[in-house]
Amino acid sequence: MLNKAQSEKEFLKNYNIHDYDIPLTSVDLVIFTIREQCLHVLLVKRGDFPFKGEWSLPGGFIDVHKDKDLDATALRKLREKTGVRVPYLEQLQGFGSRTRDPRGWSTTFVYFSLIASDQIELAHGGTADAAQWFPINAESRLPKLAFDHAEIFQVALQRLYNKVEYSSLAAHLLPTEFTLTDLQQVYQIVLGRQIDKSAFRKRIKEGNFLDELEGQFRYGSNRPAQLYRIKEGSGLVYYSRTLSNE
Amino acid sequence: MLNKAQSEKEFLKNYNIHDYDIPLTSVDLVIFTIREQCLHVLLVKRGDFPFKGEWSLPGGFIDVHKDKDLDATALRKLREKTGVRVPYLEQLQGFGSRTRDPRGWSTTFVYFSLIASDQIELAHGGTADAAQWFPINAESRLPKLAFDHAEIFQVALQRLYNKVEYSSLAAHLLPTEFTLTDLQQVYQIVLGRQIDKSAFRKRIKEGNFLDELEGQFRYGSNRPAQLYRIKEGSGLVYYSRTLSNE
DNA sequence: ATAATAGTGTCTGTAAGACACTATCCA
């Protein structure tokens, strides 16, 4: 009679994942940035089947040898496409169905990332898929996307809108040093509406997630603007009220 | 020369998922209910390796033949364990790493469910794993859980706490007909603190997600209490402020 | 009548919104 540990060892020895019908599993990313006063999303042109030559969200399969966990896969993919080191990254949601991929039942863990446009060097050429920023606004429409990526993108965009209303999230779309007016503009771009300056500043100060860079200002033909950066090690700040009331 | 559709067809013909090292993919559930004035979570005793005989969150593998998408897998698992038909179900988050399952790289899509305790018949006996409700409060501790389920449970519990603060979520822990005092008690149990009755009622009425059952009351040795039920087809209501201010 | 819980009214506190005001630079 085997004891429990021995039984488990025996079980694992005989266990072969290839004996089962299991779904494909990938990780995809919705990467937002702000360029030229407009929210943009990163898309790549697929170099392989399926959907070869069509636009899609960047992503790919988990490398069970290289990646220690899902976050590692996401970070690896992010680095491959943008060269970015420490962006804002959170998991959005999983998607999975029999029909989303013609190769069969497939699932994907979708991540949501915000990066400053000044930190990006898009990967190009070689075997890498072509990557390109697409603006998101009322005038422009994204190209048709592969798989169910159009639906996934909509969910991500909705999450961005919602979360900006009650958190410090939007600060991660800016370069490391910025003014409060920069920050307010980012909020306005994302939310698509004007925000009152006074109310906005009271709220940001109250949130206490910025460091004032003492003696550092941005100069122009006006009163110099204080520069700030995100406080070291401060995660997202959540407010107990949203910005707007409808 | 093949055209694009033919090339893709050719590619798919030669594609065999078993040629690749890919992770295991499962769906797990964190199912909450309220029994005897206390929040409970459903755990099952594992009938098979790995972690045979240990407690875990209910769940299992995607059945690529039966399930059309992830939600279908989650609903199937929920029905198998509890017999419940239309509970509150949302996806919580995915987890995946090389180490969480001794069989190898594995991922799981975790769902989050709230159900009324009066609607449940726990599946027992046969080959089914034994299922049992465990109380969640300061005095009691959950047993040691298999895989990374202890961590997953903590994330789910945190989500419950947070979401109850700014939404109508907690209403889904009640049987179909309830009084406002019932509802307030559920909020208090989940949040672990008292709530002011007047403020609470103003908020709920404002939310407009309940139907007053005209002429139906719960009687006792006091003024009869109006019965309510959740409005047909109303999803969650989100408030622009949380209940508490810290 | 009394106990008990249902349900309401009134006042206060807090933070967002509106908007006018001052501050400080460049040309």
Next chain:
DNA sequence: TGGATAGTGTCTTACAGACACTATTAT
């Protein structure tokens, strides 16, 4: 000096919290 944008002060508004008050039943 004037134009421009940075930054502040004051009043209003919306809603959560505190708490006392009234309402309606069973016993």
